[in-house]
Amino acid sequence: MRWNPSLVCTVAFCALAGQVADATITADFTSNASIKQAAATVAKDLMAWYTGMNPGDVPGNLPSPYYWWECGAMFNTMINYWYYTGDTTYNPRTTQALVAQIGENTAFMPQNQTQSEGNDDQGFWGMAAMTAAETNYPPAPAPAPGWLALAQGVWTTQQGRWAEASAYCNGGLRWQIYPFNNGYNYKNSISNGCFFNLGARLALYTGNQTYADWAIKTFDWVYDVGLMSPTYQIFDGTQIADNCTAKDHNTWSYNAGIYLVGAASMYNYTNGSAEWHDRVSGILNTTVSTFFVNGVMQELCEPSGKCNVDQRSFKAYLSRWMAATAKLAPFTAPTIMPLLQSSAEAALKTCTVGGGNTQCGLMWTTGANDGSYGVGEEMSVLEVVQSNLLPTVPGWASAAKGTGNSTGDISAGTKSDTGDTPLVLSPITTGDRVGAVFLTALALVGVIGGTATMMVTEA
Ligand SMILES: *[C@@H]1O[C@H](CO)[C@@H](O)[C@H](O)[C@H]1NC(C)=O
Ligand SMILES: *[C@@H]1O[C@H](CO)[C@@H](O)[C@H](O)[C@H]1NC(C)=O
Ligand SMILES: *[C@@H]1O[C@H](CO)[C@@H](O)[C@H](O)[C@H]1NC(C)=O
Ligand SMILES: *[C@@H]1O[C@H](CO)[C@@H](O)[C@H](O)[C@H]1NC(C)=O
Ligand SMILES: *[C@@H]1O[C@H](CO)[C@@H](O)[C@H](O)[C@H]1NC(C)=O
Ligand SMILES: *[C@@H]1O[C@H](CO)[C@@H](O)[C@H](O)[C@H]1NC(C)=O
Ligand SMILES: *[C@@H]1O[C@H](CO)[C@@H](O)[C@H](O)[C@H]1NC(C)=O
Ligand SMILES: *[C@@H]1O[C@H](CO)[C@@H](O)[C@H](O)[C@H]1NC(C)=O
Secondary structure: OOOOOOOOOOOOOOOOOOOOOOOOOOOOOOOHHHHHHHHHHHHHHHHOOOOOOOOOOOOOOOOOOOOHHHHHHHHHHHHHHHHHHOOOOOHHHHHHHHHHOOOOOOOOOOHHHHOOOEHHHHHHHHHHHHHHHHOOOOOOOOOOOOHHHHHHHHHHHHHHHHHHHOOOOOOOOOOEOOOOOOOOOEEEHHHHHHHHHHHHHHHHHHOOHHHHHHHHHHHHHHHHOOOEOOOOOEOOEEEHHHOOOOOEOOOOHHHHHHHHHHHHHHHHHOOOOHHHHHHHHHHHHHHHHHHEEOOEEOOOOOOOOOOOOOHHHHHHHHHHHHHHHHHHOHHHHHHHHHHHHHHHHHHHOOOOEOOOOOEOOOOHHHOOOOOOOOHHHHHHHHHHHHHHHHHHOOOOOOOOOOOOOOOOOOOOOOOOOOOOOOOOOOOOOHHHHHHHHHHHHHHHHHHHHOOOOOOOOOO
């Protein structure tokens, strides 16, 4: 994810006052068919933002202002859309996008993105591939690697970055992969959350204890360093300059969700251990008290009106992962399912703007559109609505249990990526030279300043 201080509403993706009409998506949550129908409308409106399948466009990229990571996150939502509804309409462009962004190292590090890619950006694409394996989403045609291999590739590159990063703060991944990027000296909960989440899910899918060991190690580090409090508040991150003492205390729903479903995967993997039961229960309790207002999900930046483009999509991930948790740790379902329903009902009330009067807004707690719409808003509403179809789908598949057959590859991600060596780039053009000078300048600031403080001011 990128530093993105104050981009909120621009005319390019916000509703103009006066356009607000009556709600045009209605859903009867006592009918699976009705939920599917509502999801189909929201899915169509979400995919209307995507142009990557058009000739001459780039599959797997969204137009500005949406960053590359969010496109990976969006296609995870589309895999889930297929899983929950059986509607295959968007599968061709979903598969095309995922395959286009694989990169030479089978780890979602494509040449065009690698230089500015963070562990979290890569992690969101990796988790999309993991979801494809877990839901038995159809494999991409040969010679594309299996979905499992892609998730393993991402995990393997990140595991390879741990040793270097561990020289600081006794463990934990850095936010950024490369030293020339702002944020290299920051260790954040979302990057470590992606690695924890993937490890726990790979353990569950493959039965390979190595992944579980690393998931435990990562969870323990996050807890011990204080990014997760004893009451399961999860903070944004911490700088290595002071040995990870001070914290950025911002709390985000995607951090709650990523640790919740990782813990639920470990709970399931350990056949219901008391330790992971307690963690799932604790994270869920704090998630509910932090991110729900009268049963409706809310990002903490909403009341101030200062959610940036990235943050506008976070409720998609909390919805996605709460639903998965209800399956993996069934004792949570009586708490989770009613909240997903009340949130979905509230969310649909915001879907009254845009050309067709069905695009959705950000603030579900208000009972009306708040004047915004965009990819993040749409994706969040789609995930929370389709999550209500959870009782109609099987739980995640697993090769270890004989229910999943995605092709894996433990050598994916092992090609020349030590975390410090950028991939060989294409021949330098004038445009790239400008970029290179800029990157060098940033690197110098990093060296001279020693510990250039990251300018994160997420509200
Ligand atoms: C949806 O389908 C599931 C599984 O068939 C069923 O258990 C559930 O009762 C249905 N829900 C509604 C609201 O009809
Ligand atoms: C890579 O970036 C260049 C320059 O922005 C663009 O023209 C090209 O289409 C991109 N290719 C891919 C595969 O992303
Ligand atoms: C840094 O913090 C870790 C615990 O997070 C501690 O084990 C280590 O000794 C500290 N190092 C320094 C140099 O203070
Ligand atoms: C969970 O139970 C299964 C089936 O009894 C067993 O094969 C597996 O080893 C158990 N897993 C763990 C982590 O104890
Ligand atoms: C979470 O809340 C439930 C219901 O209040 C309670 O029974 C449970 O002990 C709590 N879990 C933890 C870990 O505090
Ligand atoms: C693990 O998840 C499956 C659904 O995928 C569920 O049926 C099973 O009960 C879960 N195991 C435990 C120990 O809760
Ligand atoms: C897994 O099984 C399904 C159903 O039999 C099949 O369609 C699919 O091609 C298989 N996937 C792989 C990777 O073999
Ligand atoms: C388990 O995963 C680790 C990490 O990729 C790998 O080194 C090991 O060979 C795997 N074990 C098996 C039995 O596949």
